[in-house]
Amino acid sequence: MHKKIAATLLAASALFGAGAAQAEEIILKVAHFWPTTALSHQKVLLPWCDKIAKESANRLKCQIYPAMQLGGTPPQLIQQAADGVADIVWTLPGYSAGRFPSVEVFELPFMSKKAETTSRALWDYAEKYGQKDFALVKPLAFHVHDNGYVHGKKPISTMADFQGLKMRAPTRLTNKMLAAFGAAPVAMPLPAVTEAMSKGVIDGYVLPWEVIPTVKLHELTRYHSETPPSEPALYTAVFTIAMNKAKYASLPDDLKKVIDANSGAEFSAMIGRVWDESAPAARQQAVANGNQFGMISSAELAGWRKAGDRLAAEWVEEMKGKGYPAQEMLDSARGLIDKYSR
Incomplete structure (x- = not known):
């Protein structure tokens, strides 16, 4: 009888433990080089972080480190993602000259027509030609800026x-x-x-x-x-939002699905669209x-x-x-x- 009660308690404890783990809050360290006033921070990262928090019932949350607050220089960001210094980074592969030659082609003169359409093209292209160059990280987006x-x-x-x-x-x-x-x-x-x-x-x-x-x-x-x-x-210039592979692998399957649903071609195109839409107002400040x-x-x-x-x-x-x-x-x-x- 005592053994039965003990077994029941053990099972309940395991179940409770699993539930607690299921509900555990995971904080993602997100690093970039822009100030907090930048469009990238305000119109892309903050809404993205809010979206993954909502879709994960607040189990996935971001701690954003703007303006290189985790240390290092902008060219080191991609390595910080690979090494786990940050869980997610946003940077230019081209800051590390020669390290990511596959995506350089989009930085040749007179390629891009609009950031939105070029970013969608870039994601498709990177899926085919960029796997080797970006093997140390999990890309969540590839995009370009406005003209x-x-x-x-x-x-x-x-x-x-x-x-x-x-x-x-x-x-x-x-x-x-x-x-x-x-x-x-x-x-x-x-x-x-x-x-x-x-x-x-x-x-x-x-x-x-x-x-x-x-x-x-x-x-x-x-x-x-x-x-x-x-x-x-x-x-134009190529950017990537990239995630530490081990961090992604450590997520429960349902949280991986949240990340997957908020990355890829649509996310890349959305970032490009935000850049396209931002250009007239920014130009107006130079006019003023x-x-x-x-x-x-x-x-x-x-x-x-x-x-x-x-x-x-x-x-x-x-x-x-x-x-x-x-x-x-x-x-x-x-x-x-x-x-x-x-």
Whole structure:
């Protein structure tokens, strides 16, 4: 009899323990390099964290560490996700030059038409070509930012105007683009750009509209050179939101499903859409500051596009040498962008 009671109590205890474990709150450490005022933090991460909390009955919650609060530098974020310093990070693979060559193709000049459609294309592309490069993490999203333009202390209306200018770009291929245009490229992550402009370390930079007011660059920049809306963007940059693989594997199956339902192609496209929608209001802040705007003519842009085509051909040859099916990758990226842009 006593044995029966003990067995019953043991079973009840095990059941209670399982229930407690089931209801355990899991805090995800989410790290990024932006300030809390940034669109990415306000319009993407906070709503995403609220959504996974709601869909998990508050068993999944985020602790967000903006502005590199977990230490390190922006190029180290992806490794922080791989090592478990953070559970989820948001960063640019291109900050680690040469480490993620498969997705670089989207950073070639004149690829993207809209961030939303290009981000959807990028997710599909990365599913096929990015598995090896991103094997150390679990990607939750791949996306690009809104169309990138040239901004600086002097007006730029022709390729010759780049001569002698020190221009900042975010990634390896955008640096190569600026060099092809005749500028002296200076690589640096976004948080360093404001100080570099204020101290005269650089003469200008390439960035999309969205982020410029966030880091007060519209107050340090006099001239903005845009490209015709009918043309593909001068450039864009690739971002990823990536999760530590062990952390994901440790989640109960129902919580894995919550993460899965809030990652992938739709999440990637949504982030791109947020960026697209943000551009006009951000640009307006530069207008309100009295800055001057110029449109690169289609005739002038033809020369820029030729430089971009040469850069694409160089990328194909370089990647072939590393064993990648590079022409296939370039054709696939362009084809997917066209498919989703229709």
